[in-house]
Amino acid sequence: MRYSDLSLPRALLSLIVAACLLAAGCSRDSPQSLLASGKESAEKGEHATAIIHYKTLLQDGTESAEIRYLLGVSLLRSGDSAGAVTELGKALELGRSKDEVIPLIASALLQSGEYRKLVTQYEATDLGSPPALAALKVSLAAAWARLGDAAKTEASVAAALRAVPDFGPALVVRARLMAVGREFDGAIALLERAIKQDPNNHEALHLKGEILALAKGDAQGGAAAMKQALVINPAYVPSHAGLVSLALASGDLAAAKSQLETMRKALPKHPHTLFLDAQLAYQSGDLAKARELSNALLRAASESPEVLQLAGAIEAQAGSMVIAESHFRKALQLNPDLPAVRRSLAIAYSRLGQPQKAFDALGPLIGEGATDGKALSLAGETALSLNDPQTADRLFQRAVKIDPNDVAIRTALAVSQVRQGNALRGLSELQSLSSSTPEATADLALISTRIAQRDWDAALAALDALAKKSPAHQGTAADIRGRVHMARRDTAAARKSFEQALAIDPKLFSAIANLVVIDTLEGRPEEARKRLEAAVAADPRNTFAWQAMAQLLKKQGAPFDQQRDLIEEGIKANPSEPSLRLALVEMHLQSRRMSGALTAAQNAAAALPDDVNVLDALGRSQTTTGNIQQAVSTFRRISNLDPNSILPHSRLADLYASQGDIKGAEASWRRVLELDPNADVAVAKLMELMLANKRAPQALALARQLQKDKPASAAGHLLEGALHRQMGAHGQAVLAYQAGLKREPNRSALAVRLHQALIAAGRADEAEATAKQWLASNPSDTNFAFQVALVDLSRGKLARAEDGFRAVIGKQPGHVMALNNLAWLMAKEGKPGAVVLAERANAISPDSPSLMDTLAFALAAENKTAEAFALQKKAVALAPDAPTFRLSLAKLALKSGDTALARTELETLKKLGQQFSSHSEVTALLKTL
Numbered sequence: 001m002r003y004s005d006l007s008l009p010r011a012l013l014s015l016i017v018a019a020c021l022l023a024a025g026c027s028r029d030s031p032q033s034l035l036a037s038g039k040e041s042a043e044k045g046e047h048a049t050a051i052i053h054y055k056t057l058l059q060d061g062t063e064s065a066e067i068r069y070l071l072g073v074s075l076l077r078s079g080d081s082a083g084a085v086t087e088l089g090k091a092l093e094l095g096r097s098k099d100e101v102i103p104l105i106a107s108a109l110l111q112s113g114e115y116r117k118l119v120t121q122y123e124a125t126d127l128g129s130p131p132a133l134a135a136l137k138v139s140l141a142a143a144w145a146r147l148g149d150a151a152k153t154e155a156s157v158a159a160a161l162r163a164v165p166d167f168g169p170a171l172v173v174r175a176r177l178m179a180v181g182r183e184f185d186g187a188i189a190l191l192e193r194a195i196k197q198d199p200n201n202h203e204a205l206h207l208k209g210e211i212l213a214l215a216k217g218d219a220q221g222g223a224a225a226m227k228q229a230l231v232i233n234p235a236y237v238p239s240h241a242g243l244v245s246l247a248l249a250s251g252d253l254a255a256a257k258s259q260l261e262t263m264r265k266a267l268p269k270h271p272h273t274l275f276l277d278a279q280l281a282y283q284s285g286d287l288a289k290a291r292e293l294s295n296a297l298l299r300a301a302s303e304s305p306e307v308l309q310l311a312g313a314i315e316a317q318a319g320s321m322v323i324a325e326s327h328f329r330k331a332l333q334l335n336p337d338l339p340a341v342r343r344s345l346a347i348a349y350s351r352l353g354q355p356q357k358a359f360d361a362l363g364p365l366i367g368e369g370a371t372d373g374k375a376l377s378l379a380g381e382t383a384l385s386l387n388d389p390q391t392a393d394r395l396f397q398r399a400v401k402i403d404p405n406d407v408a409i410r411t412a413l414a415v416s417q418v419r420q421g422n423a424l425r426g427l428s429e430l431q432s433l434s435s436s437t438p439e440a441t442a443d444l445a446l447i448s449t450r451i452a453q454r455d456w457d458a459a460l461a462a463l464d465a466l467a468k469k470s471p472a473h474q475g476t477a478a479d480i481r482g483r484v485h486m487a488r489r490d491t492a493a494a495r496k497s498f499e500q501a502l503a504i505d506p507k508l509f510s511a512i513a514n515l516v517v518i519d520t521l522e523g524r525p526e527e528a529r530k531r532l533e534a535a536v537a538a539d540p541r542n543t544f545a546w547q548a549m550a551q552l553l554k555k556q557g558a559p560f561d562q563q564r565d566l567i568e569e570g571i572k573a574n575p576s577e578p579s580l581r582l583a584l585v586e587m588h589l590q591s592r593r594m595s596g597a598l599t600a601a602q603n604a605a606a607a608l609p610d611d612v613n614v615l616d617a618l619g620r621s622q623t624t625t626g627n628i629q630q631a632v633s634t635f636r637r638i639s640n641l642d643p644n645s646i647l648p649h650s651r652l653a654d655l656y657a658s659q660g661d662i663k664g665a666e667a668s669w670r671r672v673l674e675l676d677p678n679a680d681v682a683v684a685k686l687m688e689l690m691l692a693n694k695r696a697p698q699a700l701a702l703a704r705q706l707q708k709d710k711p712a713s714a715a716g717h718l719l720e721g722a723l724h725r726q727m728g729a730h731g732q733a734v735l736a737y738q739a740g741l742k743r744e745p746n747r748s749a750l751a752v753r754l755h756q757a758l759i760a761a762g763r764a765d766e767a768e769a770t771a772k773q774w775l776a777s778n779p780s781d782t783n784f785a786f787q788v789a790l791v792d793l794s795r796g797k798l799a800r801a802e803d804g805f806r807a808v809i810g811k812q813p814g815h816v817m818a819l820n821n822l823a824w825l826m827a828k829e830g831k832p833g834a835v836v837l838a839e840r841a842n843a844i845s846p847d848s849p850s851l852m853d854t855l856a857f858a859l860a861a862e863n864k865t866a867e868a869f870a871l872q873k874k875a876v877a878l879a880p881d882a883p884t885f886r887l888s889l890a891k892l893a894l895k896s897g898d899t900a901l902a903r904t905e906l907e908t909l910k911k912l913g914q915q916f917s918s919h920s921e922v923t924a925l926l927k928t929l
Contacts, residue, residue: 031062047074065094079270081112099132106139113304115143134164141173148337168194172203184215202229206239237272244276271300282314288576290314305331309341321351326642358382373403377412388746392416411442418449440470459484475504479511491518509544543579546570578611585617597621612638646672677713687722699723714740721753730761752787782812816845824854827861834858849879869896883909883916903929
């Protein structure tokens with residue numbers, strides 16, 4: 001009877017054991033008997049039972065090289081590769097033959113994904129037995145292949161075949177190399193040869209199945225070969241994994257889960273079982289389970305590129321882009337030849353707002369002769385983000401030549417044409433793609449373009465076409481149609497569209513959120529609350545719904561405790577989700593409950609110790625509560641977790657500066673520049689620190705050194721220009737910025753600074769010529785256009801400023817500050833439409849005190865004093881340290897007849913003395929009371 005067959009109740013079994021011990025009538029098997037039983041179990045493939053026997057021997061004090069060796073072999077066969085390495089290493093130390101042990105250790109390292117460790121330790125190892133040497137060389141070949149070194153892979157295969165001619169496993173690796181080179185028929189012929197020599201060569205059968213399924217399009221034949229491999233070796237991981245992958249590729253999740261369950265029975269502890277479980281959870285949309293499993297995988301195989309790739313994909317899907325970027329970057333450090341990981345890293349950088357890093361990451365995939373159309377297209381999108389439409393167009397053109405039928409690439413090229421000003425050509429191509437392809441990619445791009453142009457009728461027509469063409473997108477079409485109606489301020493039509501979207505897809509949260517907005521606007525707060533409560537009840541893991549409920553409570557003026565309790569309830573439902581924990585910390589910080597923020601951040605860090613966003617919140621909370629050394633330690637921990645991130649060093653720099661540690665602050669800002677030479681904030685802060693300490697020569701030396709050390713970067717020129725501006729040498733600043741543009745001709749920040757320096761130098765005509773030339777070459781650079789409009793506003797050229805802000809909004813309708821500034825300008829001049837613009841800005845970025853201040857100003861200009869007064873109170877509550885907001889509130893209080901509040905606010909402002917620029921106005925207003 002095997003141990004696993006025992007089925008006595010645990011209590012009865014315990015009594016029997018106790019009675020045996022007391023009576024000394026139950027004797028244990030002898031060491032020889034246990035060893036024999038272990039070997040017998042292993043021969044039957046019952047390695048779990050064998051492991052129990054061997055461990056019992058060791059616990060009883062029986063130590064030998066043979067037991068350690070046999071235990072290591074059974075651990076390896078059962079999938080515990082880490083345990084196998086440990087036990088086999090002990091067997092080696094106790095004198096077991098290297099020829100027996102080292103090939104097995106190599107196999108275990110390969111199994112656990114420790115490729116770099118395997119080649120580092122055993123590349124130069126020589127063994128006396130030709131079969132042992134051949135086996136070691138095959139493992140080395142497989143490791144080199146995973147590390148992307150084709151030459152060393154081939155060299156290791158050749159060494160294996162020299163040791164044992166026609167060595168089956170070596171023939172399999174060589175066949176795999178041929179398959180990588182697309183010599184599929186030759187690879188299959190070589191595999192047939194290996195199978196003929198040894199019909200039980202399960203590795204050859206598996207690879208044959210891979211080639212049949214993936215290269216020959218014979219999924220059925222491929223699956224049959226893999227199943228045959230599993231008959232020979234039920235614990236062969238690649239065949240289990242291959243069958244799961246084939247099921248996933250065909251969209252058969254049920255078959256994938258069934259195959260995974262079969263694998264789990266055969267290999268319950270194998271890392272790849274865990275890997276496939278995580279992959280299946282990820283593809284099934286269960287991100288909480290996928291993240292939990294991937295974290296366990298990372299603890300067991302932190303040097304595996306495949307594990308890092310999957311972990312990165314999971315974190316990216318969960319919205320943790322910083323962690324995803326870290327995983328992708330480490331995977332590429334281990335194996336630079338992973339195109340899919342390189343593309344994922346670029347996407348992560350783009351979502352983190354670092355388009356230059358995204359473009360650089362794609363470099364190896366987009367050079368001359370590149371054949372990766374997806375990478376070229378992604379690089380084109382990144383170039384658009386860098387305001388370089390010409391480069392984008394060239395990249396899209398190259399991508400289309402490689403994949404002329406790829407609708408996504410052709411769509412991106414058409415959008416690029418629109419962005420360059422070729423709207424007619426781009427829209428024509430989008431219309432053509434929409435009508436000629438079954439995919440919805442072009443339709444969605446066309447709809448997005450029409451919305452950006454504020455051509456509502458054309459957008460609605462495109463939405464109708466999408467709904468008719470693709471039933472699967474009817475819910476999406478209805479949802480977007482509702483947003484178009486919202487933009488047209490037709491809430492009745494919008495409500496109807498959103499309700500239609502929910503009837504098609506009841507879980508479409510964007511439609512729910514927009515209906516909540518409409519309910520709130522129409523004075524139906526209870527309906528809004530019930531919608532969100534229903535969304536949470538239907539899916540407690542919907543963190544967006546929890547946050548929307550908290551925001552609704554805040555807008556309704558609910559007590560802080562009620563808002564806090566709601567978020568904490570959401571955290572209980574989503575303990576591994578960082579967004580709600582971060583929202584709780586921010587809620588405490590904004591309400592100036594610093595100790596509460598620290599407690600919330602500490603709880604978050606305990607639950608998610610490696611989440612850099614959580615740690616950042618902890619560091620900020622520690623700073624606000626005066627725990628400076630703890631904050632320093634926290635930010636340093638972030639820099640260790642994410643060595644290439646500038647965030648922790650920026651935080652440390654500000655922290656050091658606030659404590660008077662100028663040397664520490666400078667060192668941190670220099671580290672920021674090392675990581676990102678384009679970090680303008682670091683340049684400005686370094687200059688500020690040096691000038692504040694009367695160290696202009698050192699600042700200039702730093703700028704010149706940066707220019708020397710970073711010949712492709714204009715960071716040093718930005719610093720030099722800013723230094724000259726501070727010293728009043730505007731002409732020298734112009735020269736510095738012009739030199740910088742020679743290094744980085746497309747860098748918008750340089751063009752902005754040059755324009756400002758020319759104005760300051762009294763060279764307005766040159767400034768206008770520079771602006772005109774830049775915008776002609778970079779029509780999509782809304783940042784430059786916005787900055788020029790700001791300069792015009794500051795110089796009192798109001799008509800030109802208005803035209804400039806309107807031009808920015810025309811190209812980027814969601815540009816919040818352009819909307820805000822245009823609203824303020826129109827309200828100041830008494831022009832109609834200011835309130836509408838300010839409301840648009842507030843809708844895009846709600847709860848922003850500065851935007852609320854502008855809207856209040858616009859409302860007051862239209863004599864809507866009561867609304868303005870109420871809104872200004874909210875702005876002051878959100879930003880109590882902003883004196884200009886308090887002054888506006890005092891004026892509105894006077895206008896509303898609330899002299900008590902006006903006096904309170906003005907007395908508060910009077911205490912600021914001359915440091916408040918409007919002190920004289922405050923004094924004058926107080927005299928009127």
